[in-house]
Amino acid sequence: QVQLVESGGGLVQAGDFLRLSCAASGRTFAFSSHAMGWFRPAPGKEREFVAGVTGSGGRTYYTDSVKGRFTISRDNAKNTAYLQMNSLKPEDTAVYSCAAAWAGAATVGDNNVAYWGQGTQVTVSS
Numbered sequence: 429q430v431q432l433v434e435s436g437g438g439l440v441q442a443g444d445f446l447r448l449s450c451a452a453s454g455r456t457f458a459f460s461s462h463a464m465g466w467f468r469p470a471p472g473k474e475r476e477f478v479a480g481v482t483g484s485g486g487r488t489y490y491t492d493s494v495k496g497r498f499t500i501s502r503d504n505a506k507n508t509a510y511l512q513m514n515s516l517k518p519e520d521t522a523v524y525s526c527a528a529a530w531a532g533a534a535t536v537g538d539n540n541v542a543y544w545g546q547g548t549q550v551t552v553s554s
Contacts, residue, residue, distance in 0.1 A: 429454060430452065430542075431545075432450055432451070432452050432526045432527070432528060432543055432545035433453075433545060434448060434450050434524065434545045434548040435448070435451070435548060436448040436449050436548060437524065437548030438550070438551070439553065440516055440551070440552055441552070442516060442517055442552055442553065442554050444516050444552070445512070445514045446513045446516065446550060447510060447511070447513070448510065448511040448513065448524055448526075450464065450509040451506075451507060451508050452508065452543075457507075459504055460504040462483055462528040462529055462531055462533075462536075462542070462543075463483055463529040463534060463536040464480065464502055464509040464526065464529070464536060465478070465479060465480035465527045465536035465541075466478040466500065466509075466527070467527055468522035468523065468524050469523065475538070476491065477491055477537060477538065478498065478511070479498055479500035479511060480500065480536045480537075481501065484504075485501065485504065488501075494520075497513065497515045498511060498512065498514070500512075513550070516550075518552045520550060520552050521552050522549075523548065523549050523550075524548055525544055525545050526544070527541040527544050527545070528541070529542060
């Protein structure tokens, strides 16, 4: 059974930073075979894509609202993905969920998530 466990959320002030982690486990889970990403709820949608990284870590991609502020990365030796969140804004307040795409997918998106984490709360005060 595959588990994704997020950590690192919290309450911060606008302009502060947080680093989220997503630790993956599972006896047959080949972490590097899965593109990873982070999602959060959005008005009118169950979730919106925030950031993604390919299995090798060689390519990253972001939604426009976080470009230049957030950085996604992964350490395949530790089976962990990260989201460095800088210059946080009150509108970044959300539960951030980690996701793993189906094995072999180049990227992760709304329609190809194989596994979800439970989420970690990020609250940014003004």
